[in-house]
Amino acid sequence: MAFPLIRDVRAYVVRGGGADYHDQGDGHWIDDHIATPMSRYPEYRQSRQSFGINVLGTLVVEIEAADGTIGFAVTTGGEPACYLVEKHFARFLIGRSPVEVEKIWDQMYFGSQYYGRKGLVVNAISGVDLALWDLLGKLRQEPVYHLLGGAVRDELTFYATGARPDLAKQMGFIGGKMPLHHGPAEGEEGLRKNIEELATMRERVGEDFWLMFDCWMALDLNYATKLAHKAHEYGLKWIEEALSPDDYWGYAELKKKAPTGMLVTTGEHEATRWGFRMLMEMECCDIIQPDVGWCGGVTELTKIANMADSRGIMVIPHGSSVYSYHFVITRHNSPFAEFLMMAPKADKVLPMFHPQLLGEPVPVNGKLKLSDKPGFGVELNREVNLHRPYVGQGK
Numbered sequence: 001m002a003f004p005l006i007r008d009v010r011a012y013v014v015r016g017g018g019a020d021y022h023d024q025g026d027g028h029w030i031d032d033h034i035a036t037p038m039s040r041y042p043e044y045r046q047s048r049q050s051f052g053i054n055v056l057g058t059l060v061v062e063i064e065a066a067d068g069t070i071g072f073a074v075t076t077g078g079e080p081a082c083y084l085v086e087k088h089f090a091r092f093l094i095g096r097s098p099v100e101v102e103k104i105w106d107q108m109y110f111g112s113q114y115y116g117r118k119g120l121v122v123n124a125i126s127g128v129d130l131a132l133w134d135l136l137g138k139l140r141q142e143p144v145y146h147l148l149g150g151a152v153r154d155e156l157t158f159y160a161t162g163a164r165p166d167l168a169k170q171m172g173f174i175g176g177k178m179p180l181h182h183g184p185a186e187g188e189e190g191l192r193k194n195i196e197e198l199a200t201m202r203e204r205v206g207e208d209f210w211l212m213f214d215c216w217m218a219l220d221l222n223y224a225t226k227l228a229h230k231a232h233e234y235g236l237k238w239i240e241e242a243l244s245p246d247d248y249w250g251y252a253e254l255k256k257k258a259p260t261g262m263l264v265t266t267g268e269h270e271a272t273r274w275g276f277r278m279l280m281e282m283e284c285c286d287i288i289q290p291d292v293g294w295c296g297g298v299t300e301l302t303k304i305a306n307m308a309d310s311r312g313i314m315v316i317p318h319g320s321s322v323y324s325y326h327f328v329i330t331r332h333n334s335p336f337a338e339f340l341m342m343a344p345k346a347d348k349v350l351p352m353f354h355p356q357l358l359g360e361p362v363p364v365n366g367k368l369k370l371s372d373k374p375g376f377g378v379e380l381n382r383e384v385n386l387h388r389p390y391v392g393q394g395k
């Protein structure tokens with residue numbers, strides 16, 4: 001079957017929520033004194049926006065085929081990622097067939113390896129890759145999860161990330177992951193407050209509901225080990241991203257030192273098969289959490305997840321809305337998914353990438369059946385302010 005060739009690639013930046021889910025207004029739980037690696041500086045402790053967590057904004061990539069069909073995707077990366085897509089990566093797409101997913105990925109990655117490999121560059125590669133899968137699905141009139149091998153279960157099951165696991169329980173989620181509020185710079189008192197929050201939530205949700213701590217790279221090994229042992233008393237299911245993503249040695253040590261039965265999870269800021277190979281070979285964690293929009297897209301996630309499967313490691317992607325859902329439904333080693341609570345008080349379910357996606361599905365009673373709509377099953381909301389800073393055709 002011949003497909004129309006790619007005739008245009010466009011990259012836009014959008015502000016205000018969406019894929020850059022940290023870009024929220026005042027008073028949102030996601031920016032309320034959450035421990036970070038910058039918490040050692042008192043002036044950056046209260047708000048992550050104060051050190052620039054939302055500085056990039058959302059990247060929107062559109063890929064248009066010669067018959068006018070458009071695939072698109074959103075991730076974080078903003079204006080610098082627009083430059084990479086328009087001025088560098090578009091050359092690997094224009095005039096090519098949209099079925100050349102592997103070759104295009106390979107050329108974007110190796111063509112930028114001398115300045116890329118991780119971070120923003122791989123976010124941009126991921127955005128292009130996801131837009132390509134969306135285009136392919138729309139051209140074939142099939143959902144992406146069909147192209148990935150088909151569903152292995154009827155519906156997705158979710159845990160919720162947010163400040164109110166007690167409310168998440170009432171909304172039907174299987175667990176609640178809380179932001180850790182205090183880091184090592186806040187000493188013993190901060191540690192005590194962290195444990196008190198966990199104890200309060202445990203009391204509210206009862207024994208069986210999963211509770212987890214998201215530590216957003218804020219801790220050192222000593223603090224993380226102490227926190228894990230104290231939190232074990234309150235049945236913490238996992239300790240997430242406790243250390244810097246570069247500290248593979250620290251994670252390997254933490255996994256050895258964590259209480260029996262508590263899972264060590266990480267990987268949302270890791271990228272590509274090589275980064276995840278390191279995490280797995282060094283036995284850093286029990287669950288890996290690639291973000292589909294940051295780790296290299298679905299093309300790379302498939303490779304990462306196959307490695308994990310052969311090692312008995314679960315792959316529970318970080319956030320990433322429909323891009324995660326279409327993947328998770330196809331994998332036995334991804335038995336549940338994350339839902340990030342975007343309501344400012346974490347008291348209701350809102351679409352994770354609102355307002356950028358139209359038709360974005362959300363869990364109902366903690367579950368979701370995916371539709372058979374083509375591609376990732378969503379449309380770009382053209383009412384948001386799409387700004388195209390560079391017009392490049394890859395030159």
Ligand SMILES: C[C@H](O)[C@H](O)CC(=O)C(=O)O
Binds near residue numbers: 161216
């Ligand atoms: C709540 C965390 O600090 C972060 O904003 C989201 C995250 O790491 C996760 O969903 O996982």
Ligand SMILES: [Mg+2]
Binds near residue numbers: 215216240241268318
């Ligand atoms: Mg996390």
